[in-house]
Amino acid sequence: MKKKGLISTCIILAVAIFMAVYTGISFNKKRNFVEDVVTEGSAVTRTEKLSTYNKYLANTFGDVDIYVLEGEEPGGSALILGGTHANEPAGHMAAVIILEQFKPTKGTVYVIPDICKSGLSHNDPLEGTPQYLHFATKEGNTRTFHFGSRASNPIDQWPDPDTYLHTSGDWEPLHLAEGANTTQTLSGSEVRNQNRCYPGIADGTLTERVSYAVTNMIKTLKIDMVVDLHESSPEYAVNNAIVAHERAMEIAGMSAAITLDAEQGIKIKVEPSPVNLRGLTHRELGDYTDTFALLCEVGNPSQGRFRGFTDEELAITGKDPCYKVASEIHEGKLLYVDYSSGDFPLSLRVARHITTVAALIENMGYDYPDKEILIDNVPDYQEMVEADDIGLWLR
Amino acid sequence: MTPYLITFLVMVGVFMFGCFALKWPVGVSMLAAALCGALEGMLAHGKGLGETLKEAARMMVEGEFGYVDTILTIACAMIFMKVIEDSGALDALSSLLIEKFHKVPAVLLILIMFIIMFPGMITGSSTAAVLSAGSIMAPVLLLLGLDNVTAGSIIAMGGLLGMIAPPVNTAALVICAGIDVPYVGFTGPLLLLTFPLAILFVLLLGLPKVKNLDYEKLKPALEKQDATRREYGVKIYIPFFVLVVLMIFFKVIAQRIGVEDIGMPVIFLISAIVGFFTGRKINPLKAVPEAIRTATPVMAILMGVGMFIEIMTATGVRGFIVMTCLEIPEVLWIIACCVSIPLFGAVSSFGACSVLGVPFAYIYGTYLNGNVVVCLAAISLIASVGDMMPPTALAGLFAAQVTNVKQYTKILKKCIVPILILLVWAGFVLVKSKAFSWAVFG
Numbered sequence: 135m136k137k138k139g140l141i142s143t144c145i146i147l148a149v150a151i152f153m154a155v156y157t158g159i160s161f162n163k164k165r166n167f168v169e170d171v172v173t174e175g176s177a178v179t180r181t182e183k184l185s186t187y188n189k190y191l192a193n194t195f196g197d198v199d200i201y202v203l204e205g206e207e208p209g210g211s212a213l214i215l216g217g218t219h220a221n222e223p224a225g226h227m228a229a230v231i232i233l234e235q236f237k238p239t240k241g242t243v244y245v246i247p248d249i250c251k252s253g254l255s256h257n258d259p260l261e262g263t264p265q266y267l268h269f270a271t272k273e274g275n276t277r278t279f280h281f282g283s284r285a286s287n288p289i290d291q292w293p294d295p296d297t298y299l300h301t302s303g304d305w306e307p308l309h310l311a312e313g314a315n316t317t318q319t320l321s322g323s324e325v326r327n328q329n330r331c332y333p334g335i336a337d338g339t340l341t342e343r344v345s346y347a348v349t350n351m352i353k354t355l356k357i358d359m360v361v362d363l364h365e366s367s368p369e370y371a372v373n374n375a376i377v378a379h380e381r382a383m384e385i386a387g388m389s390a391a392i393t394l395d396a397e398q399g400i401k402i403k404v405e406p407s408p409v410n411l412r413g414l415t416h417r418e419l420g421d422y423t424d425t426f427a428l429l430c431e432v433g434n435p436s437q438g439r440f441r442g443f444t445d446e447e448l449a450i451t452g453k454d455p456c457y458k459v460a461s462e463i464h465e466g467k468l469l470y471v472d473y474s475s476g477d478f479p480l481s482l483r484v485a486r487h488i489t490t491v492a493a494l495i496e497n498m499g500y501d502y503p504d505k506e507i508l509i510d511n512v513p514d515y516q517e518m519v520e521a522d523d524i525g526l527w528l529r
Numbered sequence: 530m531t532p533y534l535i536t537f538l539v540m541v542g543v544f545m546f547g548c549f550a551l552k553w554p555v556g557v558s559m560l561a562a563a564l565c566g567a568l569e570g571m572l573a574h575g576k577g578l579g580e581t582l583k584e585a586a587r588m589m590v591e592g593e594f595g596y597v598d599t600i601l602t603i604a605c606a607m608i609f610m611k612v613i614e615d616s617g618a619l620d621a622l623s624s625l626l627i628e629k630f631h632k633v634p635a636v637l638l639i640l641i642m643f644i645i646m647f648p649g650m651i652t653g654s655s656t657a658a659v660l661s662a663g664s665i666m667a668p669v670l671l672l673l674g675l676d677n678v679t680a681g682s683i684i685a686m687g688g689l690l691g692m693i694a695p696p697v698n699t700a701a702l703v704i705c706a707g708i709d710v711p712y713v714g715f716t717g718p719l720l721l722l723t724f725p726l727a728i729l730f731v732l733l734l735g736l737p738k739v740k741n742l743d744y745e746k747l748k749p750a751l752e753k754q755d756a757t758r759r760e761y762g763v764k765i766y767i768p769f770f771v772l773v774v775l776m777i778f779f780k781v782i783a784q785r786i787g788v789e790d791i792g793m794p795v796i797f798l799i800s801a802i803v804g805f806f807t808g809r810k811i812n813p814l815k816a817v818p819e820a821i822r823t824a825t826p827v828m829a830i831l832m833g834v835g836m837f838i839e840i841m842t843a844t845g846v847r848g849f850i851v852m853t854c855l856e857i858p859e860v861l862w863i864i865a866c867c868v869s870i871p872l873f874g875a876v877s878s879f880g881a882c883s884v885l886g887v888p889f890a891y892i893y894g895t896y897l898n899g900n901v902v903v904c905l906a907a908i909s910l911i912a913s914v915g916d917m918m919p920p921t922a923l924a925g926l927f928a929a930q931v932t933n934v935k936q937y938t939k940i941l942k943k944c945i946v947p948i949l950i951l952l953v954w955a956g957f958v959l960v961k962s963k964a965f966s967w968a969v970f971g
Contacts, residue, residue: 160583371895439847
C-alpha cells in the first residue's frame with residue numbers, strides 16, 4: 135500500500151512540476167513580451183520616459199514611453215491615453231493607430247498607448263481571456279498585441295487590501311465641485327485599477343505612481359486636453375459615450391452633436407463625470423489640473439458578463455450569440471449597445487475612438503483658438519468600418 | 530446556445546461522476562470537470578488539439594490562482610485555530626464567558642453571535658469569521674448545552690451575516706466595482722438587513738436549549754477549563770487580544786493614516802506565534818502540519834473552483850447561465866435572483882456576485898428604477914447563502930470542522946429555515962428597495 139501511495143504521489147508531483155514549468159514559461163513570455171510600436175514613417179518627433187514626471191517610476195515596470203507628435207506650428211496640446219484597462223483592446227489599439235497615423239501640422243499630440251503596462255502583462259484569473267491579438271498589415275506582416283487585464287499585475291503590487299481607500303495624496307484641487315468628497319472607499323482589487331488611482335501618489339503603489347506621473351505631466355507641460363480611451367460591457371449603462379468633466383462638457387457636447395452625429399452619423403452620448411466617483415481620469419485630472427478631461431467608452435462584448443465562447447476571434451469580430459439573444463429579449467433593454475446585427479467588431483470600436491478623438495481636438499480649437507491643434511492623415515471612419523480590418527492602419 | 534449547454538452538461542456530469550461514483554475529493558473532481566469542459570468546449574468550437582491543450586493548461590493554472598488570497602487566509606487561520614486550541618486559550622475563554630453571563634442566556638447568545646460576526650464585518654469574509662471567532666465561540670456554545678450541529682449552525686449563520694454586515698462587505702464591493710457605484714451609504718441598509726436576522730437566528734436556534742441553564746450543574750464539566758484559566762491567568766488571552774487589535778488596526782485604522790495593510794494571513798500568523806508562548810507548550814513541527822492537513826481539502830476545492838470558473842467563462846458556459854436566468858419573464862426575476870445566485874455560490878459566492886449579482890443589480894437598480902444602494906446590499910445578502918452551498922460551502926464546512934460535526938449536510942439541514950427567512954427578507958428588500966431609501970446614509 136505504501137509503495138502504491140508513493141508511486142501515485144510521485145506521478146502527481148511530476149505532473150504538477152511539468153504544469154508549473156510549462157505554464158510558467160507561457161506566463162513569463164507574456165510578462166516580457168514587447169509590442170512593436172512602429173515610429174518609422176510616423177509623425178513621432180521624439181519619445182520621453184514617463185519617469186521624467188515621477189522619479190519613483192524609474193526602473194519599474196510602469197516606466198513607459200510617451201510618444202510626442204509635434205506639428206511645425208505651435209498650438210494647443212492633447213494627451214491620448216490607451217491601455218488604461220488592458221482587457222479593453224479598442225482603447226489600446228486606437229492609441230497605437232493614432233501615434234502611427236496622426237500627423238499634426240499645428241500643436242502637439244502626446245500618446246501613451248500602454249499607460250497600464252503592468253495590466254497588459256497578464257490576464258485576469260477566472261475570466262478565460264486570450265493572451266494576444268494578431269493583425270496582418272497591408273504589407274503582409276503580422277503585428278502582435280497584448281490582450282491583458284483590467285488591473286495591474288499582482289507581481290507588481292500584492293496583496294490587495296480588503297478595501298481600497300482612495301485619497302488624492304498631496305495634490306491640491308484646482309476645480310473641486312461644491313460638496314464633493316476627495317476620498318472614497320472602493321473594492322480592495324480597485325487598488326490595482328489604473329483608472330481609480332488618479333491623481334496618484336508619487337511613492338505609492340506602482341499604479342498610483344503611474345497616475346501621479348500622468349497628473350504631473352499634464353501640469354508640467356500644461357496639456358490642454360486629455361482623452362482616456364476605454365471600452366465597456368454592452369450591458370453597462372455608460373456606453374458608446376463621451377464622459378466629460380464639467381469644464382469639458384461644451385467641447386464634448388459640440389463634438390457629439392455636430393462633428394460626430396450631424397456630420398458623420400455617429401451616435402454618441404455625452405455623460406457628465408460623477409462628482410463623487412473618485413480616482414477616474416475624467417474626474418481627478420479635471421479637478422486637479424487645468425486640462426479638459428474626457429473619457430471615451432465603446433461597447434466590448436469580450437469583457438461582458440453575458441458573453442459566450444471567449445477567444446481572440448470574439449475580441450476582434452465581436453460576434454457573440456449570447457449578446458444577440460440579450461438584444462432580442464425584454465425589448466432589448468438589457469443592453470446599451472445595438473447588438474441586433476449579432477456583432478460589434480473591433481474595427482468599428484477603434485474607428486469610433488479615433489474619430490471621437492479627432493472631433494474633440496477639433497472642437498477644442500473652435501472654442502479656444504489659442505489651443506488649436508490641426509491634424510492630417512486622420513483615418514476615415516467609413517473606410518475603417520467598411521474595411522473591417524484595423525491591420526490596414528498599422529504600419 | 531446548444532453547444533454551451535453540452536459543455537455545461539459535460540462539466541457537471543464529470544464533476545458528479547468524480548464525486549459520487551469514483552469518490553474523488555471535491556477539488557479533484559472539479560479539476561477533472563474543468564479539464565473535460567475545456568477539451569470538449571474548445572474542440573467543438575473548432576480549435577486544434579494542440580491549441581486546445583495549450584490554452585486549457587494555461588487557463589487552468591490561471592484559474593487556480595483566482596482564490597490564492599483566500600487560500601492563504603484559510604491556511605494561516607487554521608494554524609491560529611490549532612495554536613489557541615492546543616495552548617488552552619479556547620478552554621479558558623469558554624469558562625470565563627459562561628461564568629460571567631450564565632444568568633442571562635439570551636443576552637449571552639446574542640453577544641456570542643455578534644462576536645462570531647465581528648471578524649466577518651471587518652474582513653468581508655465568512656471564512657475569517659468562522660475560523661477565528663467561530664472557533665473561539667464553539668466550545669462556549671457546546672458547554673452551554675447546545676448540540677454540535679446547532680452550535681455549528683449558529684456559527685455558520687453568524688459567518689454569513691458577518692460577511693455582509695458593515696463596514697466591509699466584499700460581496701457588495703464586487704458588485705459596486707462591476708457597475709461603477711461608489712461604496713458609500715451602505716451602512717444603514719446593511720445594518721437593517723443583517724442585525725435583526727442575527728438576533729432572530731441565534732435565539733431561534735439556541736434559546737430553546739439554553740433558557741434553563743443551570744450553572745451549578747455545569748460546573749463539573751468546566752473543571753478542566755477552569756484549571757487552565759487559573760494556571761495561566763490573563764496571559765492566556767493574549768493571542769485573542771493581538772488578533773483583535775491587529776484586525777481593528779489594519780482593517781479600520783491603517784489606511785486612514787497611510788499604513789499598508791499586512792493582510793489577514795500575516796495577522797493570523799502573528800497571533801498564532803504569540804500563542805506559542807502564552808499557554809500550554811506546543812510543538813510547532815507537529816501543530817502546523819496538522820493544521821495545514823486539516824485545511825488542505827478546502828484549499829483544494831478553492832483551486833478546483835478557480836479552474837472550473839475560468840473554463841466555464843472561456844467556453845461560454847458562464848454567459849449561457851446568465852442568459853438563461855435573464856431570459857425568463859420579468860415577474861420571475863426575483864425568484865431567479867434568489868435561487869440562481871445562491872446556487873452559483875456553490876462554486877463561489879464572490880464569483881456569483883460578479884457573474885449574476887452585477888446583471889441583477891443593473892436590472893433592479895437601473896432597469897426597474899430601484900434604489901441602487903439598497904438593491905446591492907440586498908443582493909449581497911442573497912449571495913452570502915452561496916457560502917453554505919455544497920460543494921464549496923466554506924462557512925458550513927468550517928463551522929462543521931470547528932464543532933466536530935462529521936457531516937456538514939447536518940448543519941445545512943438545520944440552517945434551511947434561517948436561510949429561507951434570509952432569502953425572503955433580502956428578496957422583499959430588493960423588490961421594495963425604494964421604500965428602504967431612508968436607510969441610505971453615510
